[in-house]
Amino acid sequence: MTPLNNTFKALSDPSRRKILQLLRTQDMTAGEIANHFSISKPSISHHLSILKQADLVQDEREGQNIIYSLNTSVLDDLITWFLDLTDTSGKENS
Amino acid sequence: MTPLNNTFKALSDPSRRKILQLLRTQDMTAGEIANHFSISKPSISHHLSILKQADLVQDEREGQNIIYSLNTSVLDDLITWFLDLTDTSGKENS
């Protein structure tokens, strides 16, 4: 399983993309993130775990809280993937 | 359902991403595309239909063949989405 596959799978869910958008502005605890959704805390925890596996977010415990933050390095890889796709310099027809 | 959601859903499958990579170099008929895979033709047809719905590819009949080509305009929107996410100018902490 290519590493990018995890990333795309992670991005395929709207809740997970919303989480990334939330973290764009500021780091947040799991609870704060969950407050922005109507689904249960365990579900959010599950989404966070998938985002973590995909290396799209990082987490760090601070007392009772676990603070999540965006990890932009993998996103850079994705942008490269897309730019590569839209770079039609190797295209033969049309 | 946001339009970008279709796009992300479409990109979440490795076969569909491989199809996009194939079309990057040259336009191809459905059959030619299917020849690059070990899964059945109807399955590929299904994948192509999802890519078409997501506006990631276009198709045009030419005789018995249906020729598929990449539609980069939606990919540009995606790149914008990613760039927006990695643009941390609005970030308050860390």
Add this chain to the structure above:
DNA sequence: TAGATATTTAGATAATAATCTAACTATCTT
């Protein structure tokens, strides 16, 4: 028009993924 080729559509099945409640772990406070 009959047969061959290219592709899609229909319908069924199997694998994945999202979600829930209940229970567990970790940390803090008193």
Add this chain to the structure above:
DNA sequence: AAGATAGTTAGATTATTATCTAAATATCTA
């Protein structure tokens, strides 16, 4: 140490998705 708070893990259920075979549609050619 007991209780409260924050978060995760387990296990089950439901919904979604990928895939298959069989049948249908469209086009070409003899």
